Amino acid sequence: MTYAVIMAGGRGERFWPKSRQKYPKQFLPLISSKTMLQITVDRVKKFITPDKILIITAENYQEIVYQQIPDVPRENIILEPCGRDTAAAIGLAAVIIQQRDPSGLMVVLPADHYISDQDRFIEVLQGAEAAAAQNHAVTIGIPASRPETGFGYLSQGELYREHQGIPFYQVKKFTEKPDLAKALEFLEKGCYFWNSGIFIWRADLIRRLIAEHLPVLAAGLEKIEKAVGTPSFPQTLKKVYEGLPRISIDYGVMEKAEGVLMAVGDFGWDDVGSWNALESYKKKDQNGNILEGRGVLVDTKNTMVQVSDKVVATLGVHDLIVVENEGSILICHKDKAQDLKKVITALNERGYKEIL
Amino acid sequence: MTYAVIMAGGRGERFWPKSRQKYPKQFLPLISSKTMLQITVDRVKKFITPDKILIITAENYQEIVYQQIPDVPRENIILEPCGRDTAAAIGLAAVIIQQRDPSGLMVVLPADHYISDQDRFIEVLQGAEAAAAQNHAVTIGIPASRPETGFGYLSQGELYREHQGIPFYQVKKFTEKPDLAKALEFLEKGCYFWNSGIFIWRADLIRRLIAEHLPVLAAGLEKIEKAVGTPSFPQTLKKVYEGLPRISIDYGVMEKAEGVLMAVGDFGWDDVGSWNALESYKKKDQNGNILEGRGVLVDTKNTMVQVSDKVVATLGVHDLIVVENEGSILICHKDKAQDLKKVITALNERGYKEIL
Numbered sequence: 001m002t003y004a005v006i007m008a009g010g011r012g013e014r015f016w017p018k019s020r021q022k023y024p025k026q027f028l029p030l031i032s033s034k035t036m037l038q039i040t041v042d043r044v045k046k047f048i049t050p051d052k053i054l055i056i057t058a059e060n061y062q063e064i065v066y067q068q069i070p071d072v073p074r075e076n077i078i079l080e081p082c083g084r085d086t087a088a089a090i091g092l093a094a095v096i097i098q099q100r101d102p103s104g105l106m107v108v109l110p111a112d113h114y115i116s117d118q119d120r121f122i123e124v125l126q127g128a129e130a131a132a133a134q135n136h137a138v139t140i141g142i143p144a145s146r147p148e149t150g151f152g153y154l155s156q157g158e159l160y161r162e163h164q165g166i167p168f169y170q171v172k173k174f175t176e177k178p179d180l181a182k183a184l185e186f187l188e189k190g191c192y193f194w195n196s197g198i199f200i201w202r203a204d205l206i207r208r209l210i211a212e213h214l215p216v217l218a219a220g221l222e223k224i225e226k227a228v229g230t231p232s233f234p235q236t237l238k239k240v241y242e243g244l245p246r247i248s249i250d251y252g253v254m255e256k257a258e259g260v261l262m263a264v265g266d267f268g269w270d271d272v273g274s275w276n277a278l279e280s281y282k283k284k285d286q287n288g289n290i291l292e293g294r295g296v297l298v299d300t301k302n303t304m305v306q307v308s309d310k311v312v313a314t315l316g317v318h319d320l321i322v323v324e325n326e327g328s329i330l331i332c333h334k335d336k337a338q339d340l341k342k343v344i345t346a347l348n349e350r351g352y353k354e355i356l
Numbered sequence: 357m358t359y360a361v362i363m364a365g366g367r368g369e370r371f372w373p374k375s376r377q378k379y380p381k382q383f384l385p386l387i388s389s390k391t392m393l394q395i396t397v398d399r400v401k402k403f404i405t406p407d408k409i410l411i412i413t414a415e416n417y418q419e420i421v422y423q424q425i426p427d428v429p430r431e432n433i434i435l436e437p438c439g440r441d442t443a444a445a446i447g448l449a450a451v452i453i454q455q456r457d458p459s460g461l462m463v464v465l466p467a468d469h470y471i472s473d474q475d476r477f478i479e480v481l482q483g484a485e486a487a488a489a490q491n492h493a494v495t496i497g498i499p500a501s502r503p504e505t506g507f508g509y510l511s512q513g514e515l516y517r518e519h520q521g522i523p524f525y526q527v528k529k530f531t532e533k534p535d536l537a538k539a540l541e542f543l544e545k546g547c548y549f550w551n552s553g554i555f556i557w558r559a560d561l562i563r564r565l566i567a568e569h570l571p572v573l574a575a576g577l578e579k580i581e582k583a584v585g586t587p588s589f590p591q592t593l594k595k596v597y598e599g600l601p602r603i604s605i606d607y608g609v610m611e612k613a614e615g616v617l618m619a620v621g622d623f624g625w626d627d628v629g630s631w632n633a634l635e636s637y638k639k640k641d642q643n644g645n646i647l648e649g650r651g652v653l654v655d656t657k658n659t660m661v662q663v664s665d666k667v668v669a670t671l672g673v674h675d676l677i678v679v680e681n682e683g684s685i686l687i688c689h690k691d692k693a694q695d696l697k698k699v700i701t702a703l704n705e706r707g708y709k710e711i712l
Contacts, residue, residue: 316692
């Protein structure tokens with residue numbers, strides 16, 4: 001059987017001050033009236049029933065997930081006692097799935113991405129499912145459409161097969177976020193794909209790959225596995241999880257594993273990674289402005305404003321992002337939206353922890 | 357005897373959202389811990405005692421003036437029933453002064469200007485007082501130091517006399533706010549002075565000049581004069597004042613009057629006319645930023661931020677004015693601070709009257 005594992009534990013600092021540590025990106029209605037997590041679950045429900053959808057998140061987001069996703073059974077909401085990056089989260093999900101179906105497949109999906117062509121998305125995932133059933137680790141590569149420096153890349157190896165109209169390539173290499181020159185080179189060469197963070201594999205295969213490349217994590221997962229279904233599970237999970245290595249599945253496993261296949265995900269994808277990314281989902285006025293909330297934009301161009309409490313007035317500005325939410329105001333040049341982490345760090349250093 | 361007449365009825369839209377219709381510029385502590393009105397009164401008190409200081413303001417600012425200026429007697433706070441610009445206000449003050457001293461002098465001073473050299477200010481005013489006692493209408497001209505387009509100008513005529521080190525010139529012409537080319541020309545020629553709005557004259561002289569150039573106003577003032585000291589004064593004032601022409605003393609009288617003298621006001625003067633003007637009174641950090649309130653300025657240059665409720669974060673911006681106050685946020689490019697009226701108009705049109 002095929003399970004979906006939706007990764008919803010992220011902290012999402014890139015939408016501060018809308019996103020907060022207590023309420024990160026995946027739980028916000030950033031691009032429609034539904035939250036990113038709700039959109040993700042809706043998308044998955046078209047080919048996986050709710051009883052086989054697992055959501056893995058942090059303990060303190062439990063209530064938010066219950067509220068936002070009432071039709072996924074509560075026993076499918078996996079709570080991490082602490083954040084240990086994606087390798088541990090995926091390993092934990094694999095353990096749970098193996099308990100339910102030792103030969104189960106898992107589709108791993110970030111909770112906060114946008115996909116435009118839902119039908120093609122399902123086609124590609126079902127194609128990938130077929131390959132995963134034949135014991136391949138499959139990752140989805142997105143055709144690069146701009147010299148993006150914020151993503152990891154997959155370099156395309158030989159064509160493995162074309163299955164139901166979906167090409168599968170060997171992955172030659174996982175490449176970390178490039179600089180602009182490198183990103184331009186990748187785009188020109190045309191054989192580099194964005195690493196979407198969407199994976200499809202059998203649970204037992206990823207356990208084996210973890211055992212091979214991350215033995216400390218593998219040992220921890222075995223301890224957790226033994227406690228599943230026993231009264232001591234929560235304590236064991238908490239104790240063991242804290243000691244797990246903090247590493248991503250890309251660094252920890254995928255970069256080292258051999259024989260990984262890449263399915264081409266030509267379904268229109270965006271990680272909605274910064275305030276800038278929201279623009280394409282909003283309606284602009286004739287000056288390229290977006291105003292959500294109360295206010296006036298005078299002699300203002302290409303500016304996105306979201307206010308909740310206050311009435312805002314802009315005058316003679318351009319290319320700004322202005323967001324006011326719960327005690328905070330961000331005023332950011334669009335070219336610097338990628339650097340929002342600097343703001344979080346500065347606010348943290350100055351002791352403004354209550355608004356983070 | 358010499359009376360000071362401090363003009364404190366202005367609406368001061370140029371410091372929105374700090375200034376509000378209910379609380380305009382002259383009542384705000386913009387450049388120090390004292391308000392502009394308090395600074396003005398303190399300055400005047402060095403040569404005129406509080407019992408001869410009159411403050412003319414709008415009815416709805418009565419309580420603010422009482423609170424901010426407790427040592428000026430309440431009978432010296434003249435309340436305009438409605439705004440009718442400076443000619444009417446000065447005429448009303450002249451009527452009141454004539455009641456107290458028919459040959460009284462009056463020094464007319466805006467309540468919201470900055471003067472750096474207090475001693476020189478007093479010297480110049482005392483020199484002007486002497487000329488006014490000899491029945492001259494005296495205005496103070498400020499040596500222009502930049503091609504300012506926001507001020508009216510006085511063009512210097514012949515030297516009338518030099519008195520106690522203060523040159524007095526005939527005023528050749530009052531010139532309205534020039535465009536930049538004109539202002540540059542004025543600056544180059546060197547014989548143009550800024551019109552400070554500070555005037556010194558006998559009350560009976562300005563009444564005569566009003567009678568000559570603004571007969572409708574003069575007739576109204578006579579009606580008011582007859583009611584002074586009677587129980588019907590408030591009703592008469594209200595009724596008559598509403599019918600007075602709405603015109604400034606410059607347009608209505610000074611531009612037409614002959615023999616006006618200009619004393620050179622070389623005491624360091626600024627009308628503190630926009631958010632930009634505040635910068636010179638504030639301490640900047642090494643990036644040219646000013647932060648009043650809580651927040652962080654990251655990769656930010658030459659930006660002035662004043663927040664009261666919220667924590668602010670700026671990122672990658674420059675040359676902005678950011679002000680948050682009582683339900684409102686302004687984000688304005690420094691080059692556009694002069695256009696703040698456009699924001700007020702836009703907010704008014706959009707129905708956000710409660711924050712104006």
